[in-house]
Amino acid sequence: MRKSLVRGAAFMLAASFAAYAHAQPNAAADASLDDAWRAVRIADCARCHGKDHEGLAAPSIVGFARTQGRERFLAAVLDGNPPMGMPAYRGTPLVADRIDAIYRYFAGRADGSIAPGAAPHGR
Numbered sequence: 001m002r003k004s005l006v007r008g009a010a011f012m013l014a015a016s017f018a019a020y021a022h023a024q025p026n027a028a029a030d031a032s033l034d035d036a037w038r039a040v041r042i043a044d045c046a047r048c049h050g051k052d053h054e055g056l057a058a059p060s061i062v063g064f065a066r067t068q069g070r071e072r073f074l075a076a077v078l079d080g081n082p083p084m085g086m087p088a089y090r091g092t093p094l095v096a097d098r099i100d101a102i103y104r105y106f107a108g109r110a111d112g113s114i115a116p117g118a119a120p121h122g123r
Contacts, residue, residue, distance in 0.1 A: 033108070033120040036101035039094050048085070052116035053109070058086065065103065066110035073103050 040053070050056035054063065065073055077099060080088030089095035095102065108114035 029104075030121045032098070032101040033105050033114070036098050036105040037119045039098045040102060040105065043089070043092070043095055053106070054116070058084075061106050062109045062116075065106035070103055070107075073106070074099055077102065 045053060045061065046056075048056060048058035049061050053061040064076065068076070076086070078088065078090040078096060080086040082088065089099075105114060105120060108120065109116065114120045
């Protein structure tokens, strides 16, 4: 009976640890999302896309991330749409070097896992 209690306790501890580890955000991912958020702020996307990037003079980036795939999002940001006033950021390291994290940030905004306004992880 004691062995089964020990095994049961070990199983519960392992399951609890696995659940805890799964619930804890990856520190590197957190840092890259925060870095992406800072890059978006520095690039001043809000100037055209609105304070929370949900549309102003230009369409909602959040809505675009919600309805378009990753490749389309990356192309829109990196290649821009100069006739419509959207600059291309392919040659801008601030944005181009962080494009995957920027996409993840806006995908998180689109699915509601990242709130508008403050940095994703409050840094």
